[in-house]
Structures are given as C-alpha cells and as structure tokens.
Amino acid sequence: MQAVRGMNDVLPEQIGGWQLLERVTRELFAAYGFEEMRVPLVENTALFKRAIGEFTDIVEKEMYTFTDSGGDSLTLRPEGTAGVVRAAITNGLLRGARLKLWTSGPMFRHERPQKGRYRQFHQIDVEAIGFAGPDVDAELIAMTARLWRQLGITRVKLKLNSLGTSQSRRAYREKLVAYFRQHESVLDADSRRRLEGNPLRILDSKNPEMQAVVSAAPLLTDHLDPESREHFDALCAMLAASGIDYVLDPRLVRGLDYYSRTVFEWVTDALGAQDAICSGGRYDGLINQLGGDATPAIGFAMGVERVVELISQAGMPLTQPPPDVYVITSGERAQRNTLALVEKIRDELPQVRLHVNLGGGNFKAQFRRADKSGAPLALILGDGEFERGVAALKPLRQETGQSECPLSELTARIPAILKDLAGLSHAG
C-alpha cells in the first residue's frame, strides 16, 4: 500500500505551516477586500482546453481527464482561474460588477514529481475581475509582498513583464517566428516544435547552445502597443513609489495562453529548480472568450507546498502549543470519576488545554507522558484524593512543590496557577 505517485499526506508535524499560511492569507485578503469562494475540483474538459490553450503543456499532456459514466469528458482542475471565471459567468456575478475573489484547494497535473512539484498540489488563487487599470495590478503585487513580510519569508524576488494585448502579441509573434526561421538550424528539437505552437516559449530555453540566437531575438518589450506600454509604465511607477523591488524580465512568458499585458512571478533561490512560488497576470480576453461579457481581470496563484517549505525554512515556530494541564489518575474510583470532573472543568474553563491520560499505564508511565507532553502542570487524581475531595497539583517545569486543592475550587484556582507558572518560567 502506498499513496498514488506525486500525491502526499500532510502529517501533523507539517500542518503548522499550512495553518499559518491559511490564517495569514485569510486575514490579509479580507483586509484588502477580497472574498472567498469555492468551486468544484472537476469541470468539463472543454473549459480547460479553451481557457488554458490547446497547445500548452498542461492541456497537451498533463491533465487528469476521464469520461464519466454518463459519457461526459471531465477533468480534474489543473489550475484555478478557469473554474472561478466559469463560476462568475454562470452565476451572473459579472453584470457590471467588480469582483475581488480568492479560493484555494488542490490542483492536479500529471507531471514527473520532484521536490516542490507534485501531481496533487495546492494553490491559493486570487482574482480581481472588472478592473482595467494598473492600480489593481499594483495592489495585488503589494499584497503578496506584504504576505512574504508577514510570513518572515525573505529570499524572494519579483520578476515583471508585459505581454501586451493579444493583438500586439500576435504581431510580435509573427516577427519572432520569422526571426527563428532564419536561424532554424541552430534551434533544438524542442524549440522547433514550439515554433508552431508557442514560439514565445523558445525565449525561455536554457539550452546554452541557443543563448546567442535567443538573446539577439526581437524583444516583446519593444513591440508593445502604446496603451500596454503606458499601463506597464504606470504599474512600475506605483511599485517603485511603494518601495517594492522588481526586476524587469523581458523573457518572462507564462505557460498559459490567456495572459495579456502584466505578468509577474515571485521566485526564490531556496527551492532548487522549482523556483516560482507565486505568479500570475492579466487575462483581459479570457472572460469574453469563455462566453461572458468582455471584462478585464487579473489574478495570481500561489503554490502552497512551496510557500510552506519557505515558511519552515524561515524558522517560524509552527508546533501546536503543549497542553496546560495533564491529568493523571490512579485507582478504580478515580478513573470512574475523572471524565465527569474534567468535563466540568472544561465547561468552566473552555480555553484551558487539558489532556487526560488515556489508556491506563502505571504512575511512572503517566508521569513520563505528562513530562513529554510539555504541560506545565499535572493534575493528580487518585482514590485517596477523591476520598478526601481534593486533587493534587504538581508543577512539572520547575521545582515548586506539589499542593492540594479541594475539587470544588479547581476551576477557580487553575487559571491563577497557570498564570503564575507562565510568569515564573518567563522570568527564569
């Protein structure tokens, strides 16, 4: 028995980073006025083909596609934007509205797994729909920059580019194809194949033998239409004014066809080859292409596994806090009465983390578990204590002696004792 390749279990010892990221993003997005929505993990295959593009790697070879018993071709979502846009259209959310949305969950791509790249992975998606100007672009990027600060992540860099409108991109693309055809003898097999489907990707090639041809190729940046140029310059100015560093990367091309104008990518040098942790861009043409009224939009996706890895590298304390009180019992009568007593304490003190020793064990073993739990205080209930109507309280993290407390006063006294112990341990 093993998990399906590329699909991982997230164990309790790792969950802290996930919960921190979830908590911080939830609060941050709310502060910027974004609302959560949830969409299905499965959509009609045609949606992804139309949105992402027939000739992208994702659609060509990475989708988990199957035919259901009704004969429909369905696909496990490989990315989040298509589903959100489809939901906005089919639920009538677009009528002149300005939407600020986020969603999160698993995505599926059939790739060869390696560190930071899995077949089931998780993304947090943010989409701003109905905003045309560069101000949203800047706000989204500023929000992500703030997120890294809040998470203590420092080894990141922002790469920025503009792809222009689909019209200007088409014109540039023809120029580029013409250029590469002139140098076709130098191109490797991958690049020759891309000449037809997605020539912009050739610019991304890491093949050293092609570097000369690639770096001499015409640049997208030099072929932007005037409006896109203006949009991009305004964005850069806003980022600079906000103190957000960026690197212009004229070769930054995204792998999905729907992007236009602004594209950006946060990269890190801390994760090996999988260096993109958060990236996105404008998709002004997508909504119309999917049957909605023409609506400008921009969004980004963050790779949860990758960001969580950076969080744990940053050394944030991520473990669940230890219990406040560990309850030890001894004897038949004590064991019969402990649950009811502890439940009563919980009624009065719901915020106190109380761990009752379960599964028996002799006194020594129970104390060992109490010690290992990290609890500052042990509550000891034996038959003798119950007969006298008291409980013994023993501090576990310092040498203070053991004391007794009438059962009726426990809920009144426990908070004060815990406060004392916390104060002492901070002082010490």
Place this chain on the structure above:
RNA sequence: GUGGACGUAGCUCAGCUGGUAGAGUCCCGGAUUGUGAUUCCGGCUGUCGCGGGUUCGAGUCCCGUCGUCCACCCCA
C-alpha cells in the same frame, strides 16, 4: 516524457570480495507496587520496496517494476 542517484526496524543508519540481519533512538516493563531527568536490567517491532533470474546459498550479483530524490522539460 528523458537522464542520473537511492530504497535494510516507527525514525537515523551499519551490513567488507554472495554464507539465511545489526546498532542507536523510540516504545513497553522492572530496579522505585503514588511521582517525571539520568543510570542500570529486561522486552517488542523487519514480506532487507515488489517480482523474476543466476547460485548449493542473494540484503549483497543481473533484469524488470514501483517509489523517493536530483537535473531536463514545464510550472505553483
């Protein structure tokens, strides 16, 4: 999808040129039958990833397969 490294106890790992598996840790019990560390004593856990082949004999050699990791490709 391509290339490479690796896969032995829950965990970290040892196991020489083939002779039927070991250490530390963890966990449990005892020394101390109502008190945690340390110490000492005792105990538990293995289809040596899986399948096949060579051999009298395979953890060890060969082939296949699955998985992990690294790089390419691509991407979050």
